[in-house]
């Protein structure tokens with residue numbers, strides 16, 4: 386039995402398997418050692434193995450134990466800051482490259498699901514729901530921007546009547562449907578990817594926290610009971626890395642977000658809430674996100690705790706949000722509640738780079754990580770294989786410190802979020 390079990394979530398309770406991998410208890414070698422078995426680590430592993438490298442993955446807890454096994458399951462295209470703001474930072478030419486990559490993460494997920502026959506309740510279609518006319522204006526601009534970058538044919542603006550036909554809530558004035566988005570059971574996706582890694586000859590060790598990375602021509606990655614000597618290391622610990630690589634901690638902040646899952650709904654109630662079975666997220670700065678599970682529960686998430694303290698009563702935080710959207714659920718029971726951490730950066734863009742020549746990292750996708758992490762895995766694998774154009778584009782994004790430094794970054798960020806939440810509430 387692993388010493389660090391999965392969070393007690395609906396996903397852990399409905400996982401396809403509970404197979405435990407061994408703990409690393411030996412000194413071994415591999416071309417690449419990956420730290421962390423979330424989507425970043427697993428996608429990197431699959432892409433490297435497909436290129437013919439040998440790979441060992443070390444996971445402190447269980448496969449998908451971090452955000453990858455606990456998230457809202459929403460496959461959201463583009464990045465946490467959109468292509469236009471990236472373009473302002475990196476210029477037009479490189480901005481075009483980001484535009485081309487903006488929908489690749491969701492394609493990678495769907496390719497992996499089909500290629501490796503991963504059973505994770507994939508459903509097509511995601512909706513961005515506008516709460517006020519200002520947000521609707523942003524969605525119109527977002528559609529135009531994405532289409533300008535070639536993402537045509539699967540985006541549809543929804544007016545007031547249109548949004549009511551996909552979400553039975555009076556909160557929204559309109560929306561944007563992305564038929565190339567969708568949703569999945571996130572832990573089952575991670576577990577399926579782990580099986581894919583193993584089917585390609587990769588090794589995964591659980592309960593094997595990395596305690597030290599010894600850099601050099603052939604870096605050595607140490608756990609309490611063993612080590613991996615490698616040509617390259619990929620650090621994919623994201624919000625759970627703690628103090629392992631202090632240089633990666635300095636310009637990012639772990640944040641908690643909470644999710645609840647209802648009891649199974651009747652077929653009629655489920656079909657009335659979300660008739661097309663799309664996932665939905667609203668356009669607020671601190672957004673709500675929800676969808677139906679494979680067995681017709683409502684999975685509803687929202688809220689952010691800066692600094693990632695675990696709230697004592699998650700239902701008390703999320704249930705009022707859920708009832709604001711769906712008052713018709715007032716008598717429905719909540720079966721599961723949990724919290725998980727994502728990694729926020731000041732720019733809300735991921736941090737990608739190298740430490741020395743052969744230690745690579747990607748972290749900090751700031752909320753919308755399901756698609757980005759899969760793209761990141763492909764890009765890290767390409768870079769290690771010697772094609773670094775796309776890696777270099779991500780690595781050129783600046784990493785900023787949070788205002789207030791180590792002491793005050795949490796209260797400063799909370800004040801910033803309060804300001805944006807007030808603007809959302811007032812629709813300005």
Ligand SMILES: Cc1cc2nc3c(=O)[nH]c(=O)nc-3n(C[C@H](O)[C@H](O)[C@H](O)COP(=O)(O)OP(=O)(O)OC[C@H]3O[C@@H](n4cnc5c(N)ncnc54)[C@H](O)[C@@H]3O)c2cc1C
Nearest residue numbers: 421423424425445451452453456457459595622725754755
């Ligand atoms: C509650 C919640 C809801 C979310 N909802 C969505 C959503 O609906 N859509 C979306 O796009 N994004 C969502 N996100 C964000 C998304 O889940 C993450 O961005 C993404 O899963 C990050 O993947 P990762 O592999 O980088 O990190 P993680 O999945 O967190 O994996 C990191 C792994 O590294 C391991 N690790 C850390 N340190 C060490 C070490 N020293 N040694 C060995 N292993 C180590 C950890 O144990 C962990 O398993 C959500 C996040 C949360 C928390």
